[in-house]
Structures are given as C-alpha cells and as structure tokens.
Amino acid sequence: MSRTRHAEGARGRSAIVVGGGIGGLAAAVALTRRGWRVKVLERAAGFGEVGAGLSLWPNGLRALDALGMGDQVREQALVEARAGIRDANGRWLARTDIRELTTRFGPLVMIHRARLFDILRAALPAGVMCGGTEVTRIALPGRCVEVEHQGGVARADLLVAADGIGSFVRRSLWPAAPAPRYAGYTAWRLVVDTGRRPPAGGESWGRGERVGIAPLADGRTYLYCVADAPEGQRNPGGELTVLRRRFGHWHEPIPSLLAAADEDAVMRHDIYALPPLSHFVTGRAALLGDAAHAMTPNLGQGANQALEDAVTLAALLDTRPEVESALAAYDEQRRPRTRMIARRSRRIGAVAQWHSPAATALRDLMLRMTPGSATLNALTPVLDWQPPDRSTYTPAQAE
Numbered sequence: 174m175s176r177t178r179h180a181e182g183a184r185g186r187s188a189i190v191v192g193g194g195i196g197g198l199a200a201a202v203a204l205t206r207r208g209w210r211v212k213v214l215e216r217a218a219g220f221g222e223v224g225a226g227l228s229l230w231p232n233g234l235r236a237l238d239a240l241g242m243g244d245q246v247r248e249q250a251l252v253e254a255r256a257g258i259r260d261a262n263g264r265w266l267a268r269t270d271i272r273e274l275t276t277r278f279g280p281l282v283m284i285h286r287a288r289l290f291d292i293l294r295a296a297l298p299a300g301v302m303c304g305g306t307e308v309t310r311i312a313l314p315g316r317c318v319e320v321e322h323q324g325g326v327a328r329a330d331l332l333v334a335a336d337g338i339g340s341f342v343r344r345s346l347w348p349a350a351p352a353p354r355y356a357g358y359t360a361w362r363l364v365v366d367t368g369r370r371p372p373a374g375g376e377s378w379g380r381g382e383r384v385g386i387a388p389l390a391d392g393r394t395y396l397y398c399v400a401d402a403p404e405g406q407r408n409p410g411g412e413l414t415v416l417r418r419r420f421g422h423w424h425e426p427i428p429s430l431l432a433a434a435d436e437d438a439v440m441r442h443d444i445y446a447l448p449p450l451s452h453f454v455t456g457r458a459a460l461l462g463d464a465a466h467a468m469t470p471n472l473g474q475g476a477n478q479a480l481e482d483a484v485t486l487a488a489l490l491d492t493r494p495e496v497e498s499a500l501a502a503y504d505e506q507r508r509p510r511t512r513m514i515a516r517r518s519r520r521i522g523a524v525a526q527w528h529s530p531a532a533t534a535l536r537d538l539m540l541r542m543t544p545g546s547a548t549l550n551a552l553t554p555v556l557d558w559q560p561p562d563r564s565t566y567t568p569a570q571a572e
C-alpha cells in the first residue's frame with residue numbers, strides 16, 4: 174500500500190500521549206507529521222530551564238533526522254571532540270576514537286536538555302501540548318482509549334504512555350509489572366560556567382565513584398558525578414559541599430569546575446532501572462521511553478531509545494492498517510533491543526562502580542590494554558540502528 178493511502182487513512186486517527194518529556198514530545202511530533210490528531214497531556218504546568226546535558230548518539234540523531242529535526246539539533250549541540258576514560262589523577266585509561274566513531278556511525282553530540290525540549294516543542298502544532306494536566310485514570314473500552322485528567326475525560330484511538338519511570342499508565346494497565354529498582358548509586362548533575370571550555374570530555378573513574386565532563390555548545394560545561402550511596406540519602410549541609418569533599422582533589426578541571434559551581438545548580442537523583450517487562454503494549458496502549466524501559470544512564474542511551482521508540486511507533490502505525498498489528502510489531506521490535514541496551518548499561522555501571530583496590534587496578538589495566546577499535550565494535554549493535562522508514566517526514570507529507 175502506498176505511503177499516501179496510509180497518510181490519508183491516518184488523517185482521522187487520534188492519539189493521546191501521556192507525558193511531555195523527550196519521548197512523549199518525539200512521539201507527538203512523529204504522529205502529527207503522519208497526520209494523526211494528537212494531544213499531549215503533561216502534568217507539569219510550566220517549562221523552565223530543565224535538566225543538564227544530554228548525550229545524543231548517532232542512533233538518536235538518526236531518529237531525530239527521521240523527525241526532520243536532526244540539523245536543528247546539531248546546530249544547538251557540540252560534537253564531542255575528545256573523550257574516553259581517565260583515572261582520578263587524569264591518566265588516560267581508554268581513549269574513544271571519535272574520528273573513527275564518526276566515520277562508522279555518525280557524530281556523537283552533547284546538547285543541553287532544555288535546547289532539545291525547545292526544538293521538540295516548537296515542532297508541535299498549537300493546541301497539541303496540554304500542560305498542567307495530570308492523568309488520573311485510564312480505561313481501554315474496546316477499540317478506543319479513555320483518559321481521565323484534571324480537566325475532564327479524553328478519548329482517542331491510541332494511547333502512548335510516555336509518563337516516565339514511575340509511569341502511572343504502567344501501574345494502572347500493568348499492575349503485575351515489577352517496580353523500578355535502585356541501582357545502588359546516586360548521580361549529581363550540574364552545568365557550570367567558567368568561561369573556558371575544557372580541552373577534553375569523558376569520564377574519570379575512581380573506586381565506587383566517577384565524574385563525567387562534557388563541554389556544551391554555549392561555552393558552559395556539563396559535569397556529572399556518580400557515587401555508591403544508600404537510597405534516598407541527602408546531605409543537609411548541601412550537595413556541593415559533598416562533591417567538593419569527594420572530588421575536589423581529582424584531576425583538573427574537576428576541582429575548578431566544582432569551585433565555580435553554584436549550590437542551586439546541583440541536581441541529585443538516585444539511579445533506578447526498570448526490570449524488563451513481558452510486553453510494551455496492551456489493547457490500544459503502548460508504553461514508550463522510560464515508562465517502558467527505564468535504564469541506568471551509564472551508556473547515555475535512555476533518551477536516545479525514547480527517540481527510537483517514537484520514530485518506530487509512528488512508522489509502524491503508518492504502514493499497518495490496524496493499530497493493534499502496528500503495536501504488536503512495535504513490541505516485537507523495541508522490547509529485545511531496549512532490553513539488550515539496558516543490560517549493557519547496567520553491566521558498564523557495575524564495573525565503573527567497583528571499589529575494591531585489586532578489582533579497580535585490574536579493571537584499569539584491562540582498559541589500558543583494550544584497543545579503541547574493540548570498544549567501537551562492541552558499540553556497533555547500539556549505534557547502527559536505522560529508522561524503519563528511512564525517508565524523512567516533512568510537513569508537506571503530512572498535509
């Protein structure tokens with residue numbers, strides 16, 4: 174069947190997207206561009222300068238290209254130039270061959286999360302985004318979905334649940350699904366303006382703790398720190414004090430960045446991951462992004478996978494006559510892939526968080542001996558993803 178006939182068929186179809194994070198916004202863009210009538214119901218009322226840095230890998234950028242916004246994102250992002258893993262003294266343990274990575278897969282970029290949100294939101298037609306709208310009840314009566322929210326009840330042909338790791342939709346429609354589990358470590362994120370761009374990004378690994386540095390396009394630097402900690406622990410004396418005590422003696426520019434940071438800029442989140450689900454879809458509802466497969470951030474792939482989900486779901490809905498068969502194909506394509514990536518991310522995190530002196534000495538030695546090409550080869554299944562429909566969407570196609 175031709176693309177045009179599918180697009181015509183989709184013109185009357187409607188979707189409710191619960192959650193206006195990266196996954197929900199990307200799904201809304203993908204569906205509206207395929208001719209769907211979409212409402213995004215988002216609990217938060219306003220949109221400030223949310224979050225910190227975000228790595229977008231070649232697979233995520235390909236998803237954004239499929240949405241027609243890859244170039245806009247690249248303009249607002251900084252291509253990683255030097256990256257790898259160092260020890261706490263700044264000695265390189267492994268260097269990422271960025272040139273080879275770019276040649277084989279495409280660029281790896283770092284963007285401020287708020288810039289990505291701006292681009293995604295600007296791509297939505299007026300009236301799609303409904304902020305300050307918390308979803309409180311879901312029902313799937315036959316071939317329709319019914320969603321109750323503070324402002325009333327909405328009905329549609331499809332429900333996309335992109336409401337994050339604690340997903341209300343998942344808890345409602347997948348009551349037996351396991352809850353997210355604490356990974357055993359916590360992360361602090363901050364964006365610092367020192368007026369100078371660090372010469373290299375990447376991670377530095379210690380014992381049970383690590384630091385990541387990522388220059389941003391606007392001249393600021395995204396810094397993240399990770400450490401083993403009891404779940405829920407917070408420091409009444411301020412998180413920045415703890416970071417300076419823990420990491421202030423690590424290699425430069427870590428002490429300088431921490432010295433220049435503001436306490437207000439520090440965000441702390443314990444790291445959780447969702448155990449694998451047995452299905453991502455039920456009836457005419459599909460889980461997407463963290464609601465489906467929240468993973469540890471060690472590979473920097475959570476948002477990239479949400480983008481892949483969004484592009485895949487919209488393309489499958491366009492090429493299958495029935496919503497149910499498109500959702501079945503979405504489940505079949507997305508579940509094994511996201512499970513594989515979540516598993517890899519968890520393993521990397523486990524090794525990065527080792528703290529016994531013998532184990533970390535061996536780990537560091539192994540890292541020094543591993544050729545960069547082996548690391549890139551290992552990343553191939555993650556980075557070589559292609560959108561199911563490789564043509565880009567343009568507003569003209571959706572007319």
Ligand SMILES: Cc1cc2nc3c(=O)[nH]c(=O)nc-3n(C[C@H](O)[C@H](O)[C@H](O)COP(=O)(O)OP(=O)(O)OC[C@H]3O[C@@H](n4cnc5c(N)ncnc54)[C@H](O)[C@@H]3O)c2cc1C
Nearest residue numbers: 192194195196216228308336337462463473474475476477
């Ligand atoms: C420390 C850290 C670093 C990370 N770094 C990276 C990285 O570099 N690269 C990367 O790709 N990923 C990274 N991630 C992962 C990434 O942030 C997530 O995978 C991604 O944001 C998930 O997007 P989402 O849209 O699925 O969910 P979310 O961003 O959680 O969005 C869910 C939305 O749903 C809304 N919502 C929730 N409940 C309701 C309701 N009942 N009604 C209405 N709205 C509701 C919420 O307000 C929210 O806006 C990182 C994560 C962490 C914790």
